[in-house]
Amino acid sequence: MFSGYHHHPILAIYYYPDPDKWDHAQISRDLAEIAGAQIQSIWLFFDSFYDKNALSRLRDLLDEAQRLGLTVTPVLGQFLQLDEYPEVKIVNADGTTSDNPRYWNMGCFRHPTVFERATAHAVGFLRDFGGHSALYRLDGKVVMSFVHEAYYRNSVPEYGGPAMQPSCYCEHCQMAFRDYLIGHNLNPDTEPPRDASDPDLWQHWQNCHAEAIPAFLARLIRTANNVMPVYATHELNDFYPASWQSVYTGNDWWRMGAVLDIGHEDMYPLEFDHRYQCYVYDYAKDVMRSAVGFNKLITGNGQAFDSWQGYKLPTNSMSEQIYSCLAHGALGLVWWGQWPSSDTRYALTRQTQRYNAEYAALVAQLEGWQLAQAEVALLYSWTSMSQALNDEHTYDTLLAYMLLVQCGYPVDLVSEEQVAGGILAARGYKALLAMGCSALPTSVHQAIEHFVEQGGLLVTDHAPKLNDAFQPLYSAWRGIATEGLRLYTLPDRVPVPVQISAGPLHPPREAQIIARFEDDSPAICRIPRGQGAVILAGSYLGWDYSNYPGYYDLAAMFPFHTRRDAALRRWLADTLENAGA
Numbered sequence: 001m002f003s004g005y006h007h008h009p010i011l012a013i014y015y016y017p018d019p020d021k022w023d024h025a026q027i028s029r030d031l032a033e034i035a036g037a038q039i040q041s042i043w044l045f046f047d048s049f050y051d052k053n054a055l056s057r058l059r060d061l062l063d064e065a066q067r068l069g070l071t072v073t074p075v076l077g078q079f080l081q082l083d084e085y086p087e088v089k090i091v092n093a094d095g096t097t098s099d100n101p102r103y104w105n106m107g108c109f110r111h112p113t114v115f116e117r118a119t120a121h122a123v124g125f126l127r128d129f130g131g132h133s134a135l136y137r138l139d140g141k142v143v144m145s146f147v148h149e150a151y152y153r154n155s156v157p158e159y160g161g162p163a164m165q166p167s168c169y170c171e172h173c174q175m176a177f178r179d180y181l182i183g184h185n186l187n188p189d190t191e192p193p194r195d196a197s198d199p200d201l202w203q204h205w206q207n208c209h210a211e212a213i214p215a216f217l218a219r220l221i222r223t224a225n226n227v228m229p230v231y232a233t234h235e236l237n238d239f240y241p242a243s244w245q246s247v248y249t250g251n252d253w254w255r256m257g258a259v260l261d262i263g264h265e266d267m268y269p270l271e272f273d274h275r276y277q278c279y280v281y282d283y284a285k286d287v288m289r290s291a292v293g294f295n296k297l298i299t300g301n302g303q304a305f306d307s308w309q310g311y312k313l314p315t316n317s318m319s320e321q322i323y324s325c326l327a328h329g330a331l332g333l334v335w336w337g338q339w340p341s342s343d344t345r346y347a348l349t350r351q352t353q354r355y356n357a358e359y360a361a362l363v364a365q366l367e368g369w370q371l372a373q374a375e376v377a378l379l380y381s382w383t384s385m386s387q388a389l390n391d392e393h394t395y396d397t398l399l400a401y402m403l404l405v406q407c408g409y410p411v412d413l414v415s416e417e418q419v420a421g422g423i424l425a426a427r428g429y430k431a432l433l434a435m436g437c438s439a440l441p442t443s444v445h446q447a448i449e450h451f452v453e454q455g456g457l458l459v460t461d462h463a464p465k466l467n468d469a470f471q472p473l474y475s476a477w478r479g480i481a482t483e484g485l486r487l488y489t490l491p492d493r494v495p496v497p498v499q500i501s502a503g504p505l506h507p508p509r510e511a512q513i514i515a516r517f518e519d520d521s522p523a524i525c526r527i528p529r530g531q532g533a534v535i536l537a538g539s540y541l542g543w544d545y546s547n548y549p550g551y552y553d554l555a556a557m558f559p560f561h562t563r564r565d566a567a568l569r570r571w572l573a574d575t576l577e578n579a580g581a
């Protein structure tokens with residue numbers, strides 16, 4: 001941890017002034033409100049000052065912030081516009097380009113123009129203002145956020161658009177794939193695949209795609225460090241850690257987190273929905289904590305705005321957000337407010353005051369303390385997401401995560417690469433949950449088998465086999481999913497309905513049958529292996545537990561109950577407890 005951090009934490013709000021529309025008086029009023037709310041810092045989108053050649057206005061802003069006792073973290077935001085630089089557009093599988101500038105679609109991160117524009121702004125700021133004493137520093141180094149949300153987007157499914165399609169097939173990405181194939185001793189003349197019909201090739205293509213953004217960030221951060229040494233962060237965006245679509249957007253958090261000094265993520269509890277999903281807010285922090293290697297500062301966003309659908313933030317939300325951050329290891333918080341709308345310009349920012357004071361006091365008190373070491377890990381399977389192209393694994397994992405958190409378990413999310421690299425032994429987990437993992441590389445199978453042989457408990461559930469190249473765990477013990485299986489019965493005779501899909505099990509003779517489907521076929525088994533055991537379920541336990549990672553439904557017209565299966569939660573908690581976790 002940085003020296004003195006706990007008494008000088010990141011407690012900030014995003015600020016995105018438009019120098020054409022917001023005069024100095026407006027900016028002064030905004031900054032005074034921010035300081036008055038006991039926010040300590042602004043995370044400043046500075047691109048527009050460079051685009052509009054308004055550097056003296058930017059200097060005035062920094063001076064004014066300093067006068068008010070606010071520090072400033074520069075944020076590289078939208079550093080180019082697609083209409084000005086159409087040549088950078090992402091090329092989709094069907095040959096179309098991604099033309100929608102909505103959100104932060106800045107084209108292909110392998111296009112040289114994208115790198116040039118980003119570098120011009122980042123280097124420009126550090127050259128022009130890197131010595132300004134208003135800048136937030138840790139151990140004497142300026143903290144800078146390099147790119148606010150980076151992804152390959154060709155649709156907006158969260159607003160009802162179609163699912164995203166594979167990208168990017170531009171000449172730069174084709175060249176990168178050639179290099180990738182050479183690096184993996186494969187034929188460099190192999191064409192990039194357009195679909196998943198060849199599972200091996202498809203996986204290589206998606207893995208190569210996932211390298212584009214981390215490579216861009218790493219190079220950009222190196223270039224900035226040549227101007228002056230900085231600590232780098234980047235806002236890893238939105239709900240994508242919980243969705244398979246992060247494969248198409250090129251957002252593997254572990255690859256991205258590896259290039260950062262400080263992990264920062266963009267989840268909010270109420271953004272695109274009428275239900276309040278605080279468990280995804282927690283989940284994103286635990287993903288981030290793992291993605292930076294469990295040993296770096298992580299920070300989260302705070303929601304001080306009403307949902308984009310118009311639903312109001314629940315009154316207790318800010319309190320819940322600060323405690324969620326702390327409970328999941330985020331010792332920094334950056335609010336997003338409602339700046340441009342004049343009627344509510346300050347309302348929610350003012351409401352943060354009490355929580356800012358509380359958060360700052362708690363961060364100070366936590367100096368010298370660590371999060372409890374998790375004894376339970378959950379596997380995040382990039383390969384299952386890439387091969388299945390659906391959310392059966394992702395949401396099964398997220399809903400199982402919620403179950404564990406509700407039982408009070410600290411949980412580590414672990415990546416396939418971490419598992420293959422020996423993290424299960426290194427961090428001493430007692431149990432690993434691999435939920436809906438329909439496609440895993442051989443190295444992950446071997447590492448998990450070793451973990452079980454050495455005394456670990458593996459809990460794994462339904463996972464339809466997709467292909468021979470990447471198989472689910474213990475596929476010989478799994479039957480084909482059938483529509484007929486709708487219910488299984490736990491040892492205490494409590495029935496649990498199958499919510500999505502289930503297949504009967506064909507476990508080895510030594511297996512103990514824990515639960516059966518209504519046709520008497522095995523639904524959950526315990527199979528001893530070496531010093532450990534496998535709990536194998538034929539249905540998706542996460543999906544069967546709940547239908548939503550939250551608890552409020554804010555819709556006034558058609559509010560729905562969120563389903564939970566307390567008996568299933570109790571059974572899984574008892575199973576983990578019996579394994580010593």
Ligand SMILES: [Zn+2]
Binds near residue numbers: 108111168173
């Ligand atoms: Zn490209």
